[in-house]
Amino acid sequence: MFELTAAPFDDTALRARLDRPDAGALVVFEGRVRDHHLGRPVTQLEYEAFDELALAEGAAIVTESERLYPGARVLCVHRTGTLRIGEVAVWIGVTSPHRQAGFAACRHVIEELKRRLPIWKKEHHPDGAAEWVNCTTEAKPASASAEYHARQIALPEVGAQGQAKLAAARVLVVGVGGLGCPAALYLAGAGVGRLTLVDSGKVELSNLHRQILFTAAEVGAPKVLAAAARLRAHNPAVEITAHETEFTARNARAFVAGHDVVLDGTDNFATRFLVHDACLALGVPLVSAAVHRFEGTLDVFRRGEGGCLHCQWPGRSVAELDTAGNCAGAPVFGPAVGVLGVMQAAEALKLLLGREGDAPRQTHLVNLLDGSMLAVARAARPDCPVCARLDQLKTSNPVAASDTSPFLDRAGAAALGSKARTVYLTEPGEAAPSGATAVPALDLSRLRELAAAGPLVLTCRYGVRSAALARLFRTEGADQVFALTKS
Numbered sequence: 208m209f210e211l212t213a214a215p216f217d218d219t220a221l222r223a224r225l226d227r228p229d230a231g232a233l234v235v236f237e238g239r240v241r242d243h244h245l246g247r248p249v250t251q252l253e254y255e256a257f258d259e260l261a262l263a264e265g266a267a268i269v270t271e272s273e274r275l276y277p278g279a280r281v282l283c284v285h286r287t288g289t290l291r292i293g294e295v296a297v298w299i300g301v302t303s304p305h306r307q308a309g310f311a312a313c314r315h316v317i318e319e320l321k322r323r324l325p326i327w328k329k330e331h332h333p334d335g336a337a338e339w340v341n342c343t344t345e346a347k348p349a350s351a352s353a354e355y356h357a358r359q360i361a362l363p364e365v366g367a368q369g370q371a372k373l374a375a376a377r378v379l380v381v382g383v384g385g386l387g388c389p390a391a392l393y394l395a396g397a398g399v400g401r402l403t404l405v406d407s408g409k410v411e412l413s414n415l416h417r418q419i420l421f422t423a424a425e426v427g428a429p430k431v432l433a434a435a436a437r438l439r440a441h442n443p444a445v446e447i448t449a450h451e452t453e454f455t456a457r458n459a460r461a462f463v464a465g466h467d468v469v470l471d472g473t474d475n476f477a478t479r480f481l482v483h484d485a486c487l488a489l490g491v492p493l494v495s496a497a498v499h500r501f502e503g504t505l506d507v508f509r510r511g512e513g514g515c516l517h518c519q520w521p522g523r524s525v526a527e528l529d530t531a532g533n534c535a536g537a538p539v540f541g542p543a544v545g546v547l548g549v550m551q552a553a554e555a556l557k558l559l560l561g562r563e564g565d566a567p568r569q570t571h572l573v574n575l576l577d578g579s580m581l582a583v584a585r586a587a588r589p590d591c592p593v594c595a596r597l598d599q600l601k602t603s604n605p606v607a608a609s610d611t612s613p614f615l616d617r618a619g620a621a622a623l624g625s626k627a628r629t630v631y632l633t634e635p636g637e638a639a640p641s642g643a644t645a646v647p648a649l650d651l652s653r654l655r656e657l658a659a660a661g662p663l664v665l666t667c668r669y670g671v672r673s674a675a676l677a678r679l680f681r682t683e684g685a686d687q688v689f690a691l692t693k694s
């Protein structure tokens with residue numbers, strides 16, 4: 208619960224509100240007004256909040272902490288108005304079954320309040336001067352300064368220009384597990400401007416030997432929330448967006464779009480292929496890694512260079528591969544995923560800095576049991592169905608796609624005039640209805656030619672294929688492709 212109050216706190220009353228017989232711990236934090244700030248003496252403070260905004264954001268922070276530390280109950284009250292030296296400005300009480308979660312939740316709440324709560328304070332000085340200080344701006348860290356990254360900027364391969372590129376970059380990390388944790392930590396440390404995390408999992412005790420962003424107090428918490436909090440604490444200058452959801456065929460392209468580099472840290476082939484195919488289609492470089500026991504592989508996939516993931520696993524279905532090589536639940540040496548995750552971060556940073564060298568045409572093999580490392584050239588297989596059809600995979604950004612509806616009824620189709628063509632999409636082995644112009648649904652080249660020539664209305668047996676292809680062509684900028692509705 209989050210509240211604002213103009214009255215001084217009644218500590219006993221606040222503690223009484225947190226009485227819980229099942230709680231083994233009560234952690235209380237008091238933020239007090241001190242008599243100096245940034246080297247200047249202070250005589251009193253005035254706090255002013257936009258109540259509605261502050262209440263909404265405060266409540267969001269409290270809810271997030273309770274989700275992050277299961278079992279914790281948080282009461283947080285912030286003062287407004289004029290406060291004297293020594294008075295309590297913010298009171299946070301957390302009850303929890305165990306002390307660890309209590310301490311962790313309390314710390315999370317105060318850090319997030321400093322960073323996010325829209326509240327201003329006016330400092331009064333002994334000479335009569337007074338000035339407003341935005342608390343959230345004040346909490347913006349020294350890390351935004353050059354000093355945080357000084358030792359990295361000193362590298363001639365980075366420099367101030369390279370650092371600016373990193374600060375402007377957007378990186379997507381799919382899977383915040385053994386690979387994603389160290390990778391994200393090093394990307395945040397390096398000052399990558401925006402990190403997007405996607406994972407639907409919760410922290411488990413058996414994760415902790417390798418998933419270094421999490422603590423024992425966070426078991427049961429959504430991974431992306433725990434990771435985001437840890438990364439923000441590590442480098443508050445980095446903007447972290449956390450999506451507690453599965454990466455699926457439905458959202459793959461939307462997630463990949465708008466990012467400069469993608470890191471795949473998932474542990475199953477089904478998702479690896481999804482991430483890979485979305486990156487290939489949108490032309491976004493992908494840094495992929497996989498670990499089995501003591502050894503791992505690292506690949507940088509970039510469209511048109513050195514073969515793709517399908518080249519590596521020819522003629523095997525994803526279901527087959529997942530039965531044989533799904534890493535979820537398998538035994539794993541913690542440092543192996545650590546090393547591979549850090550290597551992923553290194554390759555991502557090199558791509559952002561334009562220093563990737565031969566990496567997009569190589570597979571790196573690392574074995575921590577015998578200490579060997581090997582880089583082998585990765586070439587496209589001549590029989591790879593994906594690499595052979597790269598020209599048909601148009602680079603497109605679904606976010607920028609036309610938002611007008613692709614659906615038309617017969618009257619709408621007729622209104623397009625005589626220049627419009629109507630095409631019936633056939634499945635393999637299907638005969639088109641008589642009188643219709645038929646094109647196989649899989650013949651994308653022919654359909655693209657037709658789409659480029661003028662308005663194109665697609666129809667098919669069930670209306671599913673025509674709708675999917677109309678949407679696909681629209682993501683490629685063909686605004687005059689429609690799917691005929693059955694009605």
Ligand SMILES: [Zn+2]
Pocket residue numbers: 514515516517518519587588591592593594595
């Ligand atoms: Zn290929």
